[in-house]
Amino acid sequence: MRSTFFLTCFAFLLGACGSASANHRRHHTRSSAAIAAAAKENNPTSGTPVSDFAASASLPAAGLAAAAKKAKKAGQKYQISQGSKSFSTIYTDWADFNNSSAYVWTADMDIDCDGIDFNCKGNSDGQPQTDYGALAAYQVPFIVIPGNWVNGHSKELPGNNVAAVICGGKMYYGIFGDTNGATPEVIGEASYRMGTACFPNDHISGANGHGAMDVTYIVFTGKDAVLPSTDMTKNYITQFSKLKSMGDEFVTQLSSNLGLSSGEVDTAIPADTCS
Numbered sequence: 001m002r003s004t005f006f007l008t009c010f011a012f013l014l015g016a017c018g019s020a021s022a023n024h025r026r027h028h029t030r031s032s033a034a035i036a037a038a039a040k041e042n043n044p045t046s047g048t049p050v051s052d053f054a055a056s057a058s059l060p061a062a063g064l065a066a067a068a069k070k071a072k073k074a075g076q077k078y079q080i081s082q083g084s085k086s087f088s089t090i091y092t093d094w095a096d097f098n099n100s101s102a103y104v105w106t107a108d109m110d111i112d113c114d115g116i117d118f119n120c121k122g123n124s125d126g127q128p129q130t131d132y133g134a135l136a137a138y139q140v141p142f143i144v145i146p147g148n149w150v151n152g153h154s155k156e157l158p159g160n161n162v163a164a165v166i167c168g169g170k171m172y173y174g175i176f177g178d179t180n181g182a183t184p185e186v187i188g189e190a191s192y193r194m195g196t197a198c199f200p201n202d203h204i205s206g207a208n209g210h211g212a213m214d215v216t217y218i219v220f221t222g223k224d225a226v227l228p229s230t231d232m233t234k235n236y237i238t239q240f241s242k243l244k245s246m247g248d249e250f251v252t253q254l255s256s257n258l259g260l261s262s263g264e265v266d267t268a269i270p271a272d273t274c275s
Contacts, residue, residue, distance in 0.1 A: 031238070038236035042139040044120060047193045052240035053141050054197075055164065055171035056248045063260040064251070065166045065216040068104045078146050078187035080108050086213060088187045090149060094218075095156075100254035101221045103156075107188025109167065109210040111195045112144050113137040114178055116235055120192055123206025130178040132159035133234030137192040140237050141165075142177030143217055144189035150179050156221035160232070162246045165190065166216035167198035173247035175227050175237070176219050188215065220250045 041048045071091035080086045088107035115135040118126030143163045150157050161176040195204040231239035
């Protein structure tokens with residue numbers, strides 16, 4: 001009886017360990033597959049499918065862009081490029097909203113290829129890392145924020161915060177993935193993939209972005225707005241479904257806090273082409 005009992009328990013433990021090991025292997029396989037798929041998307045001629053990070057067409061992109069231009073609580077203003085006479089201001093009107101606290105600004109869009117794609121065409125001053133890893137600019141839609149603003153708001157902006165970008169009448173989600181440390185610091189900058197999604201016909205490169213100050217940047221604040229580490233690596237976003245679900249949730253709540261209705265955005269998604 002005693003030996004049978006111990007043998008039974010031993011067999012049970014072996015089965016449990018074997019099951020746990022199999023589950024670990026399956027998880028590892030899924031993760032490896034997701035990383036391999038992300039790496040395949042990391043190229044300048046296609047990149048991540050734009051549908052993977054496009055906001056829900058029912059959300060009021062135009063209304064949010066208009067509301068951003070009416071913001072009044074100025075935080076800090078920055079040149080849109082070194083030597084420029086044009087400035088953009090980060091506004092904090094939305095910083096205290098429940099479940100959708102955010103900073104917002106309207107600017108142009110310079111292109112950042114820092115990270116593993118730092119040798120992208122026209123990127124003469126690229127660096128092989130970004131602030132929170134070494135993101136893939138061809139695969140990850142990310143935005144760049146002036147470093148001194150981030151340093152002064154590190155609790156609100158710990159890195160990899162979900163962001164929404166409104167451009168050309170469309171809205172896309174990305175993450176806050178890098179800072180600008182130029183002297184003087186400038187504003188209005190996003191990754192190559194965000195640039196090609198927003199402006200597929202503008203011949204985007206490391207040296208050529210979008211000059212008009214008609215791009216709305218919204219970055220959501222706080223630790224709850226950070227894309228989980230389980231959905232990305234230091235190089236890639238591996239689960240865009242999580243980025244989209246978080247983005248849609250935050251933007252829906254933000255729209256409600258601003259008193260905006262849905263259905264103000266064109267449902268068409270532009271052709272997914274890159275230059």
